[in-house]
Amino acid sequence: MSARTFITSLAMLCALAAASSCVDPAYDLNRTDPAVTLGGDDLTFPLGTTRQLKVGDMITDRFGSLFVREDDGTFTAHYTADPVDFVFAGLKDYDGARPFRKYCNFPISTAFSLFRTPASGVRFDPDGTADLSGLLPATINLGSKSRGTTLNIPRMPDQLLGLESITLTRESIVRVTFAIPNCVLTDGTVTATVNVDLSQFFESEDCVDGILTVVVPLTKENGYSSTIDIPLRTLKFSSGDYDVKTHTLNMEARLGFNGSVAVSGARTSRARYESIVSSNPLQQLQVTAELRDLTCESIRGRYDYKIAQLQTSVDLTNLTGQVLDRIGDKDAVFDFDDPEIILNVESNISVPTYALVKLTALKKRAKVAVMDSIVVPFPIAEPGETLHKQIRLAKTAKSPEDVVLDFTELVRIAPDQIVVDIEGLTYHDQTGEVRVGVVYEAHVTPRVNIPLAFGPALQLTMRDTLTLPDTFGNLLQDNRLTLLGEMTNTLPLQLEFNMEMTDAAGNRLLEPVDATIAAGGTSPLSVPLAPLADAPVGKLSKAFLTFKVKGTKDNRPVKADDYIQAALRVKVPGGYHLSLQNDDAQ
Amino acid sequence: MKRYSLTVLLALLAFTALVPAQPLRGSYFFETSLLRSKLNPAFAPQTDLYISVPVAGYASAEMLSNVGLGNFLFPEGDKTYTFLNDHVDEATFYGKLPEKDPYLTARFETDLLGAGYRLNDKLFLSAGLSVSGYGHADIPRELLRFAKTGRSGGSQSWMIEGPHASFLTYATFSAGCSYDLDDLVPGLRVGGRLRLMTGLNAANTTLHMLDVQMNDDRLAATVCGILDLSGFSYTPEGGFRSDGFRLHGLGAAFDLGAEYRLRFDGFVNGLNLSASIANVGKLSFGKAKRLKAEHSASFEGFQNISADFDFASALEKVTSDFSELITLESDGTPDLRYIMSPEIFAGAEVPFLNEMLSVGLLYNRSMDKNQMTVAFNATPLEWLNLNAHYTFGPVGRMGFYAEYIPKKYVGFFFGFEKASWKTNKQLLGIRNFTESVCLGLNVLL
Structure with a gap:
């Protein structure tokens, strides 16, 4: 072989070897795993924020007008029963004048000595009159006297247990007449200033301590006689004056008088002087008192009234039935917290009265719970007025007039109906004033308000089903997903969330997901979506969501602005897995 | 076969399809190489005449990056996990990230027409018409950390600045010459080339700021960025549309080079020195439009969620809000101008064994990056x-x-570079996405 041939051959062999290269099958694209991962281990995407699921909207949508939105944003279901009427008819026909009739126009008299007619020293003027000024005292102290009578008044009202006072009509008066019989004076003035003491049986704001001072001028013009009327208003008794057994009042009407008399310009005529001085020289001031037109207007005392039991009822079927139907949970336990009964009272009863209330819960017409002997004090009207007032019966009192009554248990049973029995009674140990001839009645309309506030026994289950897009299953085939985020729940209710994901036939494909969403705050959420072993997650079709709602201990009412909102992110632990293999190549 | 929509990775790898080109680097030291004159216009081939096969005459593609599959994929046992998988912890991933922001640059070039002709012994002329493209993207490390870490460790906000991407294509007519100055200085040859360029389309986007806030309660993002376009139109309803093949700008550039050859006797046959500066010029795009996105979107969660809340509509609204972040609005006409990135080549070659072999050292500065190439060259046959x-x-x-380069008929060359010799089955570089390839087919006459 020549050198040229050798070189040529060697070079060609090298070129051939070089051109053929060295094939490394390890880098064959056909054996390359098409799986790639993007985004890194901490890959997280924002998913979004749900709409604020406001309670106000939800309640309006679901329950229409069942719950009424109050001014403070709370919701209340209102149920009004038919009204009941209490009537105190006992004094309607009582004749207030009759018991006093026999004591009217019955005079009580007394006389005060004034002076003796001077027997000498009287000098008559040519006209036949004489001036007595120097002969008579200018002022005379009358001293003190009293007179009285016992009033026996039977047939006081049967309901009267104790009598405190009787108020008379404004026509009732004491007529007092001041007179100087056979007065020696033919001219001049005798002015009597007399304290009339009625304090033994009379009370009035018009005079201090029942003593009325009257100034009575006696002149020739009034014939030295004058009458005044003193109005009587309230008769006063001692505790033993009223006999409850016989319903009779025994009282003494005693009047006292004292005062003085001033004499001025006293003159007399000869004829009058001679007549008097010879027959009746002692001049006296005659005082006569006479009770007139006494009529009872009202009686203050302790009464014993009792009104037969009245009944009404509150229909709650729409609360239990409608709510349950719309929530779709027949096993729900309602624990409405702080329900209240409002008694709307329109009353003119001025006697301390209370109602004895009995609540009976019925479910499917069967009695399931009873609360009785509930004492509800009625408001006392001013005599002659009619008041409108609400009496609130609830677990917690908001005002001193509220009656504390916890009937939560009664509502928790979710009755169809609450029957309200009401009996009207007066307090025997409290006094009140009753006007004669007036019909005392009370118009009571019970109402049950059930605020949307729940106790810890509340248990509701709500279910929903979501249809999932096919892409979701495909995504889960190659990737692990975790739902992250925060659940904001301003509701005073704890939510327990469960989710099961299945194929169209209902076969579970993923591990069930459970999460608890605390009440009144923000709860972190971390929900891994873990496929079951060998589960064909590509067939994922439905998600069954279950929310168990539980009440909390604070029992705060649910408000219209309360909401649930989720801010969600999707974490793809380990990154987003993607296959670069075309579907048509599989 | 499984198909994955590995969005992030494919965004990076998409540039591979463009397969850009520069790398004739391997041809630099061959005297006979046909197209090495693209690196240094002083170079002239030995052929008297060549004509490029249209489109195939020269094609190159190049991709540069400081990351590869190994930065984003992690084998473990019989599985491989992306950096976004849970099996890959942050420290492991961050340990693989380069110190600077990952980037990817892609270029391509192809000759539609090309020819070279030796006019005489000294002068060689060449001309060509080519189409080039350039794309670049930066990926801030912070963006990758955001994708991987997300909210781990408590991070809740991220400020990412500077993701940038640009893209442009242009056509170039070039004419060059190489002249032998051997008479003046023995062994010296110089050359030059003039390029006339016209823009085809361009896009340039910068995300000045991406501010992301992500905490438990809020997702928010603010975007501030611009997008400059030329050759494209945009309407909110119709989106982006190409304006078709139109000329959208003009530019010019030049290349200059020189070669000096010394010859020795002995084992070492000589020393060849050469240097060039290329691509000096600029390209302006006309009819450019600026779009801006300045938006904020936030989501603090859905508000007022209730049982009847329409999640689908709400989710659509949120999606729409965040989609608005990248809603583009017209913001005038920018001056869309590109200063071409000059390239410097400086080489030294020592041929030996009758010039059958040589070793060379090539310095190259390109796109503000310095590179040094050690080359072993062989010309075993003529x-x-x-x-x-x-x-x-x-x-x-x-x-x-x-390179096959006969005296006549058809010549062919092929070259490539790779940073990562380990690839996966899909031929994607594991160590690095830096690759380049070039090839050409030319007729030699």
């Missing part, structure tokens, strides 16, 4: 040139060249 060489440079590679 009509046969064989070469083996190794090029030192940013990417070391070995090459071979063979």
Whole structure:
């Protein structure tokens, strides 16, 4: 072989070897795993924020007008029963004048000595009159006297247990007449200033301590006689004056008088002087008192009234039935917290009265719970007025007039109906004033308000089903997903969330997901979506969501602005897995 | 057979299909080689007249890169994983990445027409009409790190700057001459070539900024980039369309070269020195259009999700928002001008054994990269040139060249360079995508 041939051959062999290269099958694209991962281990995407699921909207949508939105944003279901009427008819026909009739126009008299007619020293003027000024005292102290009578008044009202006072009509008066019989004076003035003491049986704001001072001028013009009327208003008794057994009042009407008399310009005529001085020289001031037109207007005392039991009822079927139907949970336990009964009272009863209330819960017409002997004090009207007032019966009192009554248990049973029995009674140990001839009645309309506030026994289950897009299953085939985020729940209710994901036939494909969403705050959420072993997650079709709602201990009412909102992110632990293999190549 | 849509990899490998060309490097030291004058216009073949077979007279393709399949594929057991697979940890992948941003450059050139004629003993003339293409793409390391690492380690924002790609084709009419100055300086020969160029089409895109924010509550991206086009039209509705075969610009370049040959007696037969500078000029594209994309999109999650929320529409809206990021809008007419990348060749050859063999050293600066080639050349037969060489440079590679060059009738040459002798079954380089090939078929008269 020549050198040229050798070189040529060697070079060609090298070129051939070089051109053929060295094939490394390890880098064959056909054996390359098409799986790639993007985004890194901490890959997280924002998913979004749900709409604020406001309670106000939800309640309006679901329950229409069942719950009424109050001014403070709370919701209340209102149920009004038919009204009941209490009537105190006992004094309607009582004749207030009759018991006093026999004591009217019955005079009580007394006389005060004034002076003796001077027997000498009287000098008559040519006209036949004489001036007595120097002969008579200018002022005379009358001293003190009293007179009285016992009033026996039977047939006081049967309901009267104790009598405190009787108020008379404004026509009732004491007529007092001041007179100087056979007065020696033919001219001049005798002015009597007399304290009339009625304090033994009379009370009035018009005079201090029942003593009325009257100034009575006696002149020739009034014939030295004058009458005044003193109005009587309230008769006063001692505790033993009223006999409850016989319903009779025994009282003494005693009047006292004292005062003085001033004499001025006293003159007399000869004829009058001679007549008097010879027959009746002692001049006296005659005082006569006479009770007139006494009529009872009202009686203050302790009464014993009792009104037969009245009944009404509150229909709650729409609360239990409608709510349950719309929530779709027949096993729900309602624990409405702080329900209240409002008694709307329109009353003119001025006697301390209370109602004895009995609540009976019925479910499917069967009695399931009873609360009785509930004492509800009625408001006392001013005599002659009619008041409108609400009496609130609830677990917690908001005002001193509220009656504390916890009937939560009664509502928790979710009755169809609450029957309200009401009996009207007066307090025997409290006094009140009753006007004669007036019909005392009370118009009571019970109402049950059930605020949307729940106790810890509340248990509701709500279910929903979501249809999932096919892409979701495909995504889960190659990737692990975790739902992250925060659940904001301003509701005073704890939510327990469960989710099961299945194929169209209902076969579970993923591990069930459970999460608890605390009440009144923000709860972190971390929900891994873990496929079951060998589960064909590509067939994922439905998600069954279950929310168990539980009440909390604070029992705060649910408000219209309360909401649930989720801010969600999707974490793809380990990154987003993607296959670069075309579907048509599989 | 499985077909993979290895998007990222295929984007890189797509340039392989273009198979660009420069590498007549193996012919540099052969006196009889027909077309080595492309490297140095002072070179003249020994043939009196040649005519290139249209299109086949000269074709070359070249691809340069600093990465190969081995940077992105990781065999493990009986499987091979891409760098984005979980089996490949970050440290392993990053350890394989080059220090500089990965790039890929591709060039091709083919002579549509070509001829050379020896006018006399001293002067050789040549002319030709060729079509050339050039493409280049940079892939920022940060982009690859973003794809691989994502949010691992708490990263929440990424600022990726500078992804760039360009492409242009142009036609060149060249005329050159090589003149023997032996009378003036024994052994000296000089040459020159003038190139008149016309642009066919060009595209040049730069993504100035890709700002990605990705945290638990927000996804956001801002894009700022431009795309200059010539020879293409774009409408938002119809997308890109070629304007067809039209001339879109003019340019000119020249090549200059010299060769100096010394002859000795003895085992070493002489010393050949040569140098050239080629491709000095510029090319301007007319009727260029600039499109820009300056958009931001963000997604903070869907708002007000409810039971009747339309996820499909909302998702479509988000997709649309982010698709808008690459919406292109007209932004005037840029001055699309390319300064040609000059190439410098400087060679020294020592022939021996009656010039049947020689060793040569060839320095080459091309595309701002310095390379040194050590060549072993053999001309065992008068009509046969064989070469083996190794090029030192940013990417070391070995090459071979063979040329059948009879005195008359038909000559043929073929040469190639490869940086990676290991390939996969699809013949893609594992160590490096740097490869080149050239071939030609010419009629010798």
